[in-house]
Amino acid sequence: MDLDALAGCLSSSACLVTQTTSGLIIGMLLFLVAVGLTLIFGVLKVVNFSHGAFYMFGAYFAMTAYQLTGSFALAMLAGAAGTALLGLIFERVFMSRVYGADVLMQLLVCYAFVLIFDDVVRIIWGPEFKSMGMPAAFQVMPLFIAGGVVPPYYLLLIGVALVAAIVLGIGLSRSRIGKVIRAAAHNPGMVSALGINTGLIYGGVFALGGMLAGLAGALAAPVRSLTPGMGFSVLIESFIVTVIGGMGSILGALIGALLLGLIRSFGSLGFPLFTEGLMYLFMVIVLVSKPTGLFGKEAA
């Protein structure tokens, strides 16, 4: 425990800015993963335990595309589109068989894929740590805000995640597709009776969720190291986010992710060895005081 370091940081504006931005990027990446998880849960009523694998694939796809083309935009696109396709196939071929089965069965199918995907990555890209490297466009002087150092890439990352959050929020509540998705979440039988292909919606939502996780992985690729199994810790954290925010709530996922990001970045100063423990503790506290999460509705 190192409370002096924490207090010292809180009283200096430079450290405060640095830690807050690093908390924000952790939070934003988590949000992208968690919002996919919460969306899939909200509509399909399954917990995608293999969601972390999509994050991992996104990062690896982006790295390979970047090495092949040298274009950052193409790398992001490859990460997002590749995982969207993967999500669609995964849902249509495997997950669609266990809807309505008990939770155990769904967890098992996903558990199987966590094992398989990790080994697939190990075979294709090798077991060692990889790094994509920062694209040249962002290798510029960092910005200084109130004495704190903020790399420009962080701003891009936060911006992309924010745009994704806004588009998702408005799209789900305003657009026709969004309304159909919400209707399918509420009463799939009725939606299907009205002549809408619910299988397509389920596949689409899963692909969207996978794409968001893949995008998060692609965005994280320049700043994190890539390794098989990297998805699991992200999965656990994004699950904590959805539990804190409330399953199925997009706003909840955003708030939960930001809170968790800040806990991680400031917690690493005050409790360097127990940062992860802090997150679990926080989750327990939220759950004990409000079992459905901060923004969760009472289950019907």
Next chain:
Amino acid sequence: MTELEAGRAETLASVRGGAAFQRYRDVLIAVIAFAVLASLPLFTGSKALLDFVIRCSAYGLFATSLNLLVGYTGLTSFGHGMFFGLGAYSFGLIMQKLGLPIPVAFVATLAITAVIAAVIGAICVRLKEIYFAFVTLAFQMLIHSTILSWASFTGGDQGLRGGIPRPAFLGINLANHVHLYIASCALLVLGLLAMRQIAQSPFGYTLRMIRDNAARASFLGIDVWRAKLTVFVLAALFASMGGMVMALFVSGAYPEFAYWTISGEGIFINMLGGVSTFLGPMVGTVLLLLLNDTVTRFTEYHGIVLGVVILFFALGLRKGLLDFVAEWFSHRRDAGEGR
């Protein structure tokens, strides 16, 4: 007494008689199983085989206790492995730091597990299934990260090294391989027998009712929360026993014992063997350990092989092996009776 009540009393008595008969039968099976296992060293000098049975004991206790939650009560815990790790670590730490006699350390570990399980259970069991699964998982990770970060006490990522002292007690010397083997078998058989008694007791049937319809159980005056908490703590005790067997076997404790994959394996074992029969998880344990041992010998990518096998069971059979066999038998019996 009316005629109706008289008839009811009669059936009740016969049910009781049946239960007593079943209990004697279970004890008899347990004694025979123990005799067979215990006589194994007389016939074979194979250390590998005895090691295999010891590992089966550790995982079997763990997996069967998980089935009390998953199969009997419908509580899909994804963090049950924390009690396996907790048992291994508490036992190892007590033996290393305090040097108590083994039986005392054994009981002390069970007491510690009971207290921690009661606290965690009190928070978890009121949650709905998905939340329950993941909050137990989060607690597992909390314990795992505590073990990793409290390096001065638990050895951090190196685990508890330097061996666990195994002083002899009552003429039993667990440092001796055969003694350790017999003790593991005894713990396994006693543990299974105790869990069987729990499963067949009125309490066990209460658990089944909660699984099938918790609201109805609650209307009938059952305190669902208390029943769930009780079985959560009981299952934790047996998982902790499994962890202690493991700690004695490897003479140490490692963070992997408390990692989530142990819980994943436990769920998988239950799936493999089947959750509808009492011995399903035991069969699953033997299958998984055999599978693991064979696969790791042939390929380093055993995740893929294991994953495909899981998919085969989850999507293909949709039930465990013993479930399959049990269903086949009941079909055949029904056919024989001309139903």
